[in-house]
Amino acid sequence: EADIYQTPRYLVIGTGKKITLECSQTMGHDKMYWYQQDPGMELHLIHYSYGVNSTEKGDLSSESTVSRIRTEHFPLTLESARPSHTSQYLCASSATSLLAGAPYEQYFGPGTRLTVT
Amino acid sequence: GEDVEQSLFLSVREGDSSVINCTYTDSSSTYLYWYKQEPGAGLQLLTYIFSNMDMKQDQRLTVLLNKKDKHLSLRIADTQTGDSAIYFCAETADYGGSQGNLIFGKGTKLSVKP
Numbered sequence: 001e002a003d004i005y006q007t008p009r010y011l012v013i014g015t016g017k018k019i020t021l022e023c024s025q026t027m028g029h030d031k032m033y034w035y036q037q038d039p040g041m042e043l044h045l046i047h048y049s050y051g052v053n054s055t056e057k058g059d060l061s062s063e064s065t066v067s068r069i070r071t072e073h074f075p076l077t078l079e080s081a082r083p084s085h086t087s088q089y090l091c092a093s094s095a096t097s098l099l100a101g102a103p104y105e106q107y108f109g110p111g112t113r114l115t116v117t
Numbered sequence: 118g119e120d121v122e123q124s125l126f127l128s129v130r131e132g133d134s135s136v137i138n139c140t141y142t143d144s145s146s147t148y149l150y151w152y153k154q155e156p157g158a159g160l161q162l163l164t165y166i167f168s169n170m171d172m173k174q175d176q177r178l179t180v181l182l183n184k185k186d187k188h189l190s191l192r193i194a195d196t197q198t199g200d201s202a203i204y205f206c207a208e209t210a211d212y213g214g215s216q217g218n219l220i221f222g223k224g225t226k227l228s229v230k231p
Contacts, residue, residue: 004159041125041203041226043221043224102162109159
């Protein structure tokens with residue numbers, strides 16, 4: 001079972017508020033990811049990180065920002081939430097070694113469902 | 118660019134076989150994957166296949182790969198109501214700095230009727 005955690009699981013917040021979605025993993029994985037999932041199921045990669053002090057933008061432009069100060073922790077921040085940010089946010093991690101588990105396997109957290117009113 | 122296509126919905130009766138299909142565009146993908154997402158949860162790896170294989174079987178799951186047509190399928194034998202979920206096909210992204218990232222399809226929602 002994957003040891004990757006996301007908090008909160010559900011968040012309802014008003015427009016203009018600053019929010020941070022937490023993601024942590026205990027597997028020692030170097031690589032971590034944030035995905036935004038549409039109500040229609042499609043996953044969009046919005047951020048990823050190769051390791052400490054590394055952050056990269058994903059395929060979908062996002063107003064959110066991320067940081068990677070510790071290997072196990074990859075928080076996502078929205079400075080000013082808007083209704084268009086309403087979505088499911090999934091965090092994932094993977095090992096960079098091809099010897100560990102399925103090659104490039106990504107382990108997902110349970111997600112945070114964000115609603116901005 | 119790389120793209121992965123799947124049909125969005127599939128409905129089967131309990132006990133029947135389910136076949137979920139996927140096409141991908143990047144012929145250099147090293148690995149192809151099937152992930153499952155149950156309601157209210159994240160994705161979980163079901164199985165994967167190395168690109169030089171044609172078939173992989175794992176209990177009720179059979180993965181078929183037609184590399185010439187860039188077509189991947191997942192067959193679930195004796196489908197159960199617990200198999201109701203969204204199934205995502207994925208390929209490895211092998212370009213530039215994104216190596217090791219996965220490209221996911223839009224997902225196929227499988228509904229199993231008793």
